[in-house]
Amino acid sequence: MTYEEKAKxxxxxxxxxxxxxxxxxxxGSLSIxxxxxxxxxxxxxxxxxxxxxxxxxDMLVLSxxxxxxxLYCSLAMAGMFPKEELLNYGADGSDMxxxxxxxxxxxxxxxSGSLGHGLALGTGxxxxxxxxxxxxxxxxxxxxxxxNEGSVWENAAFAAKQKLNHLIVVVDRNRLQGxxxxxxxxxxxxxxxxxxxxxYRVFDIDGxxxxxxxxxxxxTVTWNDERPTAIIAQTVKGxxxxxxxxxxxxxxxxxxxxxxxxxxxxxx
Ligand SMILES: Cc1ncc(C[n+]2csc(CCOP(=O)(O)OP(=O)(O)O)c2C)c(N)n1
Numbered sequence: 001m002t003y004e005e006k007a008k009x010x011x012x013x014x015x016x017x018x019x020x021x022x023x024x025x026x027x028g029s030l031s032i033x034x035x036x037x038x039x040x041x042x043x044x045x046x047x048x049x050x051x052x053x054x055x056x057x058d059m060l061v062l063s064x065x066x067x068x069x070x071l072y073c074s075l076a077m078a079g080m081f082p083k084e085e086l087l088n089y090g091a092d093g094s095d096m097x098x099x100x101x102x103x104x105x106x107x108x109x110x111x112s113g114s115l116g117h118g119l120a121l122g123t124g125x126x127x128x129x130x131x132x133x134x135x136x137x138x139x140x141x142x143x144x145x146x147x148n149e150g151s152v153w154e155n156a157a158f159a160a161k162q163k164l165n166h167l168i169v170v171v172d173r174n175r176l177q178g179x180x181x182x183x184x185x186x187x188x189x190x191x192x193x194x195x196x197x198x199x200y201r202v203f204d205i206d207g208x209x210x211x212x213x214x215x216x217x218x219x220t221v222t223w224n225d226e227r228p229t230a231i232i233a234q235t236v237k238g239x240x241x242x243x244x245x246x247x248x249x250x251x252x253x254x255x256x257x258x259x260x261x262x263x264x265x266x267x268x
Contacts, residue, residue: 003210006077007037011240012267013073013086019260021090023098027237027250029070031174031207032141035233038213039139039170040074044221046137049079052106056134059109059125063118064143064172068100075107116149118142119169123159126167126228137221141170145177148186153198159228160199167228168220169200172207174237178251195230207233241266 001009014029039045039060046058062071069089076083085105088094095104099113110121122140129136146152159167173191175182188194192204203216213233220229237251238244241263255263 003034003037003041003214006041007034007210008240008267010037010070010073010077012264013077014069015241015255015260015263015267017069017073017086017089019255020087021098022254023069023090024252024254025066025069026241026244026253026255027176027247028064028143028172028174029067030239030241030244031235031237032064032067032070032170032172032233033240034208034210035141035170035172035213035231035235036070036074038210038217040078042214042217044137044217045139047078047080047107049081049106052080053103055132056129056136058137058139059122060107060139060141061109061112061118061122061125062100062141063112063122064115064141064146065099065112065118068098068112071100071108072096072105075105078107080106115143115146116151119152119155119159122167122169123155123162123164126159126164127162129166130164135166137166137168139168139170141172143177144171144173144175144182144188144191145185147171147188147191148177156195156198156200163226164228165223165226168217169195169228169230171195171230171232172235173232174235176237176246176248176251180248192230192232195232199227200230201225201227202230202232204232205234207235208239
């Protein structure tokens with residue numbers, strides 16, 4: 001199966017999980033579907049379903065925790081836990097929380113939902129791994145709206161100072177936040193320039209072009225650079241479902257029966 005087919009499958013899983021739970025955040029979950037597919041299915045995140053917490057593991061921190069459906073579905077598709085567990089998403093009494101809880105499921109590395117904390121966790125984990133002599137890769141997926149949190153930039157500076165070249169930050173540059181367009185709230189303009197100025201090796205790519213994502217990741221994991229990596233994934237919120245694409249309301253809205261049916265039709 002190609003990345004594109006896998007990404008469609010991931011989008012179908014995401015929409016199914018959200019529809020079943022009456023959940024929000026289709027927009028930001030669909031925008032990272034291609035990046036998540038290549039990271040998980042391309043072998044860049046080396047997972048061990050049999051020993052998910054081994055100390056020298058690779059980690060992916062989904063800092064934009066509201067988009068947990070993309071994380072749970074990616075983990076299930078990668079075999080970290082049975083797909084049937086996805087039925088528990090957002091259900092009363094279940095541990096598959098909409099804002100994830102640390103170690104609730106194999107591969108859920110941290111609690112997230114309060115934005116601005118994942119990069120600190122990733123940075124600390126990458127530093128700890130280096131001190132212990134591990135070869136671990138640490139991926140942190142953040143939102144562009146999340147970059148309004150000052151803690152993002154504090155940790156960006158720290159990781160560059162520490163030359164944490166096994167840290168890979170993916171910025172989901174979908175240009176929409178929860179309540180408006182990025183440019184109307186805090187305008188970061190050229191996001192790639194910002195990360196470059198902080199001392200990162202930057203790949204500014206189309207976040208829906210799986211070939212471009214794979215090429216950037218391949219170059220990243222050669223580690224022939226002392227800098228941490230920032231991948232600025234230029235994306236469209238709601239990508240893949242025509243009536244959700246670049247529409248603010250799909251940050252919070254939940255698809256009704258007809259919308260779910262149309263989404264599944266488009267994602268066939
Ligand atoms: C500290 C904090 N403040 C506010 C929120 C409420 N909130 C949830 S999602 C969101 C918008 C985030 O925008 P972005 O990072 O661009 O996410 P995406 O558009 O990719 O879903 C906000 C403000 C939060 N979760 N955490």
